[in-house]
Amino acid sequence: MIDITIDGEVVQVVSGSTLLDACRLIGKDQPTLCYLETLSPVNVCRVCVVELEGSRTLVPSCSRMAESGMVVQTDSERVRHSRKVVLEFLASSVDLSLAGSEVRDWLDQYEARPDRFGPRAAPTGDRDRRHAGHHHRTTGSVAETVQQSIKIDNPLYVRDYSRCILCYKCVEACGEDAQNTFAIAVAGRGFDARISTEFDVALPESACVYCGNCIGVCPTGALMFRSEHELRQAEMWEEERQTVTRTICSYCGVGCNLDLHVQDNRIEKVTSPQDHDVTSGHLCIKGRFGYEYVQELGDLATTPIDEVLARARQH
Amino acid sequence: MAAEPTPAERAVITRSIPESETVEVLGRVVHGGHDARQQRHLLLPALAAVQSEIGWVSPGALNEICRRLLVPPAEAYGVATFYALISIEERPPLVAHVCDDIACRQSGGNEILSALGDRLDVITSPCLGQCDQCPVVLMQRAGQDDFVITAATSADVAAALNGAESATTPSHVEGGRLLKRVGQVDPGSLAQYRREGGYQALARAFELGAAAVIEEVKMSGLMGRGGAAFPTGIKWEAVAREPAPRYLVCNADESEPGTFKDRVLMEGDPFSVLESMTIAGFATGSSRGYIYIRGEYPLAFHRLETAIAACQANGLLGGDILGSGFDFDIEIRKGQGAYICGEETALFNSIEGFRGEPRQKPPFPVQVGLFGRPTAINNVETLANVPLIVLEGGAAFGAIGTPDSTGTRLFCLSGDVVRPGVYEVASGVTLRNVIDLAGGIEGDLTSILLGGAAGSFIGPEHLDLRLTFEDARAAGVSLGSGVIMVFNSTRDMKDLVRRVARFFRDESCGQCVPCRVGTARVEEAVARANGSIEASLIDELDRAMKDASICGLGHTAAAVVRSAIGLGVLGESR
Ligand SMILES: Cc1cc2nc3c(=O)[nH]c(=O)nc-3n(C[C@H](O)[C@H](O)[C@H](O)COP(=O)(O)O)c2cc1C
Ligand code: SF4
Ligand code: SF4
Ligand code: SF4
Ligand code: FES
Ligand code: FES
Numbered sequence: 034m035i036d037i038t039i040d041g042e043v044v045q046v047v048s049g050s051t052l053l054d055a056c057r058l059i060g061k062d063q064p065t066l067c068y069l070e071t072l073s074p075v076n077v078c079r080v081c082v083v084e085l086e087g088s089r090t091l092v093p094s095c096s097r098m099a100e101s102g103m104v105v106q107t108d109s110e111r112v113r114h115s116r117k118v119v120l121e122f123l124a125s126s127v128d129l130s131l132a133g134s135e136v137r138d139w140l141d142q143y144e145a146r147p148d149r150f151g152p153r154a155a156p157t158g159d160r161d162r163r164h165a166g167h168h169h170r171t172t173g174s175v176a177e178t179v180q181q182s183i184k185i186d187n188p189l190y191v192r193d194y195s196r197c198i199l200c201y202k203c204v205e206a207c208g209e210d211a212q213n214t215f216a217i218a219v220a221g222r223g224f225d226a227r228i229s230t231e232f233d234v235a236l237p238e239s240a241c242v243y244c245g246n247c248i249g250v251c252p253t254g255a256l257m258f259r260s261e262h263e264l265r266q267a268e269m270w271e272e273e274r275q276t277v278t279r280t281i282c283s284y285c286g287v288g289c290n291l292d293l294h295v296q297d298n299r300i301e302k303v304t305s306p307q308d309h310d311v312t313s314g315h316l317c318i319k320g321r322f323g324y325e326y327v328q329e330l331g332d333l334a335t336t337p338i339d340e341v342l343a344r345a346r347q348h
Numbered sequence: 349m350a351a352e353p354t355p356a357e358r359a360v361i362t363r364s365i366p367e368s369e370t371v372e373v374l375g376r377v378v379h380g381g382h383d384a385r386q387q388r389h390l391l392l393p394a395l396a397a398v399q400s401e402i403g404w405v406s407p408g409a410l411n412e413i414c415r416r417l418l419v420p421p422a423e424a425y426g427v428a429t430f431y432a433l434i435s436i437e438e439r440p441p442l443v444a445h446v447c448d449d450i451a452c453r454q455s456g457g458n459e460i461l462s463a464l465g466d467r468l469d470v471i472t473s474p475c476l477g478q479c480d481q482c483p484v485v486l487m488q489r490a491g492q493d494d495f496v497i498t499a500a501t502s503a504d505v506a507a508a509l510n511g512a513e514s515a516t517t518p519s520h521v522e523g524g525r526l527l528k529r530v531g532q533v534d535p536g537s538l539a540q541y542r543r544e545g546g547y548q549a550l551a552r553a554f555e556l557g558a559a560a561v562i563e564e565v566k567m568s569g570l571m572g573r574g575g576a577a578f579p580t581g582i583k584w585e586a587v588a589r590e591p592a593p594r595y596l597v598c599n600a601d602e603s604e605p606g607t608f609k610d611r612v613l614m615e616g617d618p619f620s621v622l623e624s625m626t627i628a629g630f631a632t633g634s635s636r637g638y639i640y641i642r643g644e645y646p647l648a649f650h651r652l653e654t655a656i657a658a659c660q661a662n663g664l665l666g667g668d669i670l671g672s673g674f675d676f677d678i679e680i681r682k683g684q685g686a687y688i689c690g691e692e693t694a695l696f697n698s699i700e701g702f703r704g705e706p707r708q709k710p711p712f713p714v715q716v717g718l719f720g721r722p723t724a725i726n727n728v729e730t731l732a733n734v735p736l737i738v739l740e741g742g743a744a745f746g747a748i749g750t751p752d753s754t755g756t757r758l759f760c761l762s763g764d765v766v767r768p769g770v771y772e773v774a775s776g777v778t779l780r781n782v783i784d785l786a787g788g789i790e791g792d793l794t795s796i797l798l799g800g801a802a803g804s805f806i807g808p809e810h811l812d813l814r815l816t817f818e819d820a821r822a823a824g825v826s827l828g829s830g831v832i833m834v835f836n837s838t839r840d841m842k843d844l845v846r847r848v849a850r851f852f853r854d855e856s857c858g859q860c861v862p863c864r865v866g867t868a869r870v871e872e873a874v875a876r877a878n879g880s881i882e883a884s885l886i887d888e889l890d891r892a893m894k895d896a897s898i899c900g901l902g903h904t905a906a907a908v909v910r911s912a913i914g915l916g917v918l919g920e921s922r
Contacts, residue, residue, distance in 0.1 A: 076708050077860045079896040090903065091895045096708060111895055115862070118892035122865035149885070150869055151876075166432035166474065166685060166854045173876030177868050199858070208420075215420030219703065219858075220429040222686070224868045226858030229429075231421035232407050232436065234349050240420065 037103040052083060052094040052105055061107055064116065064139045066123075066252055067200035068095035071313040072210045075201045079119050080139070084109045091115055117143040125150045126178045126224075128195045131254030156180035156195070161233040165222040177224065183262075186235035189243050189322050191262045192228075196255035199226060203247035203256060211315040216241040245321035249304060249314050258302040271296065279306075282320040287311060289320050300324045349421060351407035357398060361412050364397035365390055387417050389719075391701035395428050396643070396684055403443075403490030404435040419701070430703045430857075432473075432685030433488065433643050440469040441490035444505050445644075448472045449605050449851065450797065450844050451479035451762045451833055456500070460485065463502035469509055474687065474851055475605035476644050479760070479833065480519050480768035486644050494646040516647055519612050522785065523772025525756050526732050530616030535651050538658040541619040547664065549735030553627045554672040556738070561631040562588060565734065567742030569754035574599055574690075574727030575802065575828050575900075577817050580734075583724055586714040587632045590722035596634040597699075597718060597725040598625050600641040600648070601683055601690035604800035605851060606831035609758035610728035612770045614641070614648035617732075618655040622678060624731035626669065627738060629676045632724045637678040640695050643685055652680055687855040691899050692717075692725045694857065705859045706899035729758055729830075749775030753816035757827070761786040763797075763834040773815070780811040782832060791836030795915055799828025801848050802904040804911035805841075841917035842877065845909060849874045852905035863902030866893045870906050874918065883913050883921030 034045045037055055046055045051074075056063050066078040074096035082091035086104035091111060106112060120140050123129065124147035129136055140147075154175040171177065184192040201219065208215045216239045220229040230239040248256040257265075264270040275296045282289040290309045294302045303321050307314035353361065365387075394413045398405050405428050414421045428434050444464075448457045452475075460483060464470045476484045481498035487508050488494050496516050497504050504514060521527050533540050541547075553561050566581030587594055598621065602610040614621055625637045641649055656678055659665040667675045681699050683689050689698045693707035696718045717723025733755055737745045746754045753775035759782050762768045766787025773782055779796070783789060795805045803826050806813075813823055820827050835841065849871040858864045866889050873882050873889075890906035897903055912918055 076898070079861050079898075082896050090897075093708065111891075114888070115892045115896040118866075118888060119861050119896060122861050122869065126865050126868075150872065162437075164432070164435070164437075165430055167471065168850075168854060170850075171868075171872050171875050173872035173874070176872060198861070199864070208423075216422055218420070218422040218426035220422075220426045221858070222430050223853060223856040223858040224864055226864065229422065229425065231349050231410065231425040238349050239422065 035099050035101045037099050037101070037105060039105045040107055046099050048099075050099045052085075052092070052097045052099055052103070053081060055099050055105075056083075056094060056107060063094050063107060064135070065095055066136075066198060067202060069202060069250060069307075071307060071315075072202060072205045072250065075205065078123075078198065078200055080116055082112060082115050082119075083107045084112050113143060117145050120145040121147045121149070123147075123198055125153070125176050127198050127253070128180070129198075129253060131196060132252060136252075150176035152176065153178050153180070156182070158182065160194070160225065160227055161229060163221055163225040165225070168223070168225060179227075184235075185259070185262075187237050187241075187243070187259075189259055190245060190248055191257050191259055192236075193255050193257065193262075194227060196253045197228060198253055199228070200252060202250040202252065203228060206246040206250045206315065207241075211313070212242070212244050212246050214240050214242055214244070217247065243318040243322055244316060245303075245318070246315045248321075249316070260299075260301045264296070264301060270301075275301070282316070284319040284323060289316055291316070291320055293324070299328055349407055349411060351411055353406070353408040353412040357402055357406065357409040358412060360397050360401040361394060361409065361416065364394045365413075365416050388419060388701035389699060390417055391419055391424060391427055392684065392698060393681070395424070395434055396682055399434050399684070400494075401491055403441045404437060404439050406438070410436075417701075427701065427703055430686060431683075434684050442509050442511070443469045443471060443488045444509055445471050445473035445476070445486040445488060446500075446505065447474070447476045447482075447484045447486075448847070449475035449479075450801075450847055451475065451606060452483040453847060454839055454843070456483035459483075460500060460502045460505055464505060470505075473644075474854065475603070475607075477602055477608045477611050477642070478516075478519070479606055479608060479762035480770075481517060482762070493650070496644070496646065518615070519608065520767055520769030521612055521616070521771075522769065523756065523758070525736060525772060526613065526729065526758060527616075527770065527772045529620065530612060533617070535616055535618050536654055538619060538655070538662060538664075541617075546619055547623055547670075549738040550623050550626055550630075550664075551670060553630055553738050554670060554674070558588065558631045558633060561627065561738060564737055564742035565631070568733075568737045568745040569742075569751070570730065570733055570737060570745070571753070571817065572727055573729040573757065573830070575604070575799075575826075580726060580730055583714060583726075584628070584632050587634070587722045587724040590715060592633060592635065593721055594632055594634040595718045595721055595723040596625060596629040596632055596637040597692075597695065597723055598637065598639045598728060598731055599690060599692065599695060599725055600639050600645075600728050601687075601695060602645070602728070602829070603642050603683075603687040603690050604802060604829045604831065605848070606760055606762060606797060606800050606833045607829040608760050608762075609770050609830055611645055611648050612758075613728055613732055614645070615651055618648075618651040619659070620732060620735065621652065621728060622655055622659055622665070624734045625678060626665070626676055627734050628724060628726065628731055630672075630674050634724065635675060637676065638699060638718065639678060639680045640683060640689070640699060641680060642683045642690075649680065649682060656680065686857075687851075688857045688899075688901055691901065694899070695725070696723070703857070705857045706901075708898055727829075750814075750816050750818070752818045757815065757830060759815070759830045759832050761832050761834070764790040764793075764836040764839070765834050766790055775816050776814050778811070779813045779815060779832065782815065783811075783834065789834055789836065791838060793834065794837050794839065795835050795841065795917065797831060797833040797835070799826045800831040801851055801908055802826075802900065803828040803831060804908055805845070805915055805917070806911070807915050841912065841915075842919075845912040845918060846871070846874050848908055852901065856901060856905070860896075860898045860902060862893045862896040863898070863905065866897075866902065867905050870909055874909060877918045880920040880922050881913055881918035883910075886910060886913065
């Protein structure tokens with residue numbers, strides 16, 4: 034066991050724990066955006082930074098290992114200042130309107146004022162073609178953003194990179210940490226860095242197998258079921274009216290847990306619980322998107338049973 | 349993505365990926381005996397070869413490289429688009445990269461750009477590391493060697509774009525220890541290097557033994573010249589303590605605006621770079637050394653490549669060097685236009701075939717470095733001191749300079765001085781002394797960029813600063829990589845500060861939020877300064893970028909702007 038001090042309180046943690054683990058142990062969760070239990074830490078968002086005595090800079094709590102004798106502050110002036118500015122940077126450059134409600138809470142809590150960098154720049158159409166080391170000149174009259182048009186290139190899900198905070202989670206989920214498909218990666222450099230397929234080809238031309246694991250980990254709604262996107266466009270997405278039913282995927286014997294999100298008797302999206310032993314939140318195309326047949330069977334209350342069975346046999 | 353390579357592309361790729369590295373198994377190419385990860389390090393060299401031979405990297409070429417190296421195309425695309433010298437769009441075969449960075453832009457660089465007008469084969473470039481001979485242009489040529497035009501005119505560039513070649517003029521240098529042979533010997537001749545005392549230090553190191561070499565280096569007080577001023581002996585000792593295999597890396601990325609000392613050493617005395625690395629490899633027990641050199645240094649690259657071949661042919665690299673039983677070889681890796689790849693952990697990722705994104709420390713390179721192994725990484729100039737230490741002893745070396753800043757240092761003088769060049773002086777002389785060596789200031793001094801873009805703008809009141817680590821620290825400035833760029837009253841300082849802000853926005857790797865967005869916000873604030881500057885805003889951004897960024901780029905990017913605000917060159921603070 035290792036003893037560390039967090040905000041004056043002594044905490045005992047097992048070796049191999051991060052500072053974030055230690056904070057959580059005493060009920061002091063820290064804001065995180067790029068961290069997920071099921072993915073290896075990339076420590077890039079920097080909202081989780083804490084002050085470590087003896088360190089010149091702040092350290093990311095999500096990845097910094099606890100060492101005996103460490104003295105940590107999670108709410109010092111320096112910590113609050115950095116978190117505030119980082120949140121302002123994100124909110125001024127990215128559309129966070131569909132990010133989890135905790136993000137809005139943090140913006141309030143740290144008194145972030147993203148609009149102090151000036152009015153937001155108009156969307157641009159060239160983010161996927163920008164060349165490293167050669168950005169457009171700025172006059173400084175507007176604050177640059179990642180605003181761009183949404184990518185809709187397949188029937189299953191959409192990519193709205195105006196909402197992308199570049200947390201690398203989708204890349205990790207598509208690659209080494211879950212799916213091993215490597216259909217998407219970070220391309221470009223600096224403010225022009227972006228998530229992309231090779232040469233920005235459409236998803237159907239890429240290696241994507243539509244497991245939807247990237248959607249499952251995206252914290253900002255940049256990646257979204259097409260069904261959800263279309264309902265939202267039509268202003269018909271109403272989470273309050275939805276039910277979530279847990280079931281087990283019937284396609285194979287692995288036993289993945291599925292959460293079916295249902296609105297008006299239709300399945301609009303499928304997720305898997307992140308703490309589930311089998312899936313860690315990850316699925317394959319069948320579990321994630323293979324639900325249409327259930328709906329094509331028809332409503333059991335109104336459709337004659339022979340017809341339901343006939344439709345089921347076709348699948 | 350289904351694109352296929354052209355026969356020419358296929359031929360280049362076949363040449364750039366050694367036969368032994370791939371075997372066909374059931375129609376799929378796999379690495380001979382190893383897993384796919386182990387050949388990933390060939391990705392950047394393969395992309396660079398296609399860029400250099402064909403002039404751009406097409407979808408077909410990228411696919412072919414990916415098939416051979418088993419790298420996913422999306423990842424290879426992510427790597428290719430990280431580098432400024434690699435184009436993923438078809439481009440004219442001859443491209444001029446015209447330096448419009450701080451030394452060149454107001455000394456002819458901007459004029460070349462406006463004279464040539466808007467054309468696809470003329471691109472702006474950050475500092476090309478020849479600021480003593482402004483303006484500077486790099487000619488990137490498909491199928492032919494690249495070259496650099498110094499003191500260029502728009503006519504020179506127009507001619508070069510029509511196929512003319514021109515020779516690069518060597519820099520002016522003055523110095524008796526590190527620069528002793530530069531300009532005096534034939535950089536292509538191993539025999540001459542040995543006649544001038546070369547390889548005596550390596551022989552002496554073998555006599556002393558590895559542990560004793562480390563002791564001498566510790567005693568010498570040698571500190572890193574790459575910017576961070578870390579004690580070299582301590583670094584080596586830490587690496588030697590770790591389990592093998594270990595690596596030795598020579599950091600020759602030299603992309604800090606205003607810096608050109610490492611280029612001068614590599615071009616003028618390439619064998620000494622190799623001898624120094626061999627001694628460092630021996631002391632740290634490393635089996636292999638890498639030189640990572642920026643892609644904009646074609647002449648230095650060529651000289652080092654020639655020197656490595658000569659050493660390999662003469663038993664000075666390879667197995668059982670000089671009969672000592674020590675095996676060591678050196679490989680050169682060429683950067684492709686990314687300042688951030690000079691940061692040590694970004695450099696490792698770049699060699700390994702990943703995007704040049706710095707890693708969060710700890711762990712430190714001495715434990716987890718190149719290919720995850722213990723690694724000693726040193727700047728070219730740092731290493732160049734090592735043969736001197738071995739021959740004269742650490743104590744004698746330590747007697748030069750001041751007790752806390754030992755030895756001599758190379759300073760890169762540029763801007764408004766009479767004789768720009770590289771000047772070697774004992775640590776402890778003043779800024780004024782060094783400027784006087786360069787013939788003094790042309791015109792009325794307004795400010796000096798000290799230490800590079802990662803350093804600071806300082807005013808005339810600092811002319812009596814002694815150039816030591818301790819004096820610099822006390823004055824709240826940094827000597828960085830030895831940049832002394834002088835500006836007189838004719839210079840538009842706001843324009844220069846704006847260029848520095850643009851540099852950081854261009855060169856941020858983009859990985860972490862404080863730097864990715866912070867560099868853009870700082871540039872915007874500088875751009876809109878008009879008679880007054882939002883000083884308190886920039887202070888706030890600077891604090892967060894210093895505290896929360898991953899690496900030194902984010903830590904320093906706003907500080908240089910703050911220093912300029914302090915000098916009042918951006919107008920009144922508000
Ligand atoms: C953004 C950035 C760029 C750097 N570029 C270089 C470089 O071009 N050459 C270099 O020697 N060190 C560079 N460094 C410093 C290296 O990270 C490292 O400290 C150095 O290579 C260690 O060698 P030394 O101890 O001999 O100085 C850079 C650091 C940062 C943060
Ligand atoms: S759906 Fe699956 S395969 Fe496709 S990009 Fe997302 S994670 Fe990768
Ligand atoms: S698309 Fe979503 S998961 Fe991927 S990097 Fe952007 S915000 Fe993160
Ligand atoms: S500080 Fe800048 S250059 Fe360094 S890791 Fe972060 S984004 Fe990249
Ligand atoms: S959660 Fe720690 S850096 Fe993103
Ligand atoms: S070569 Fe142009 S600024 Fe250095």
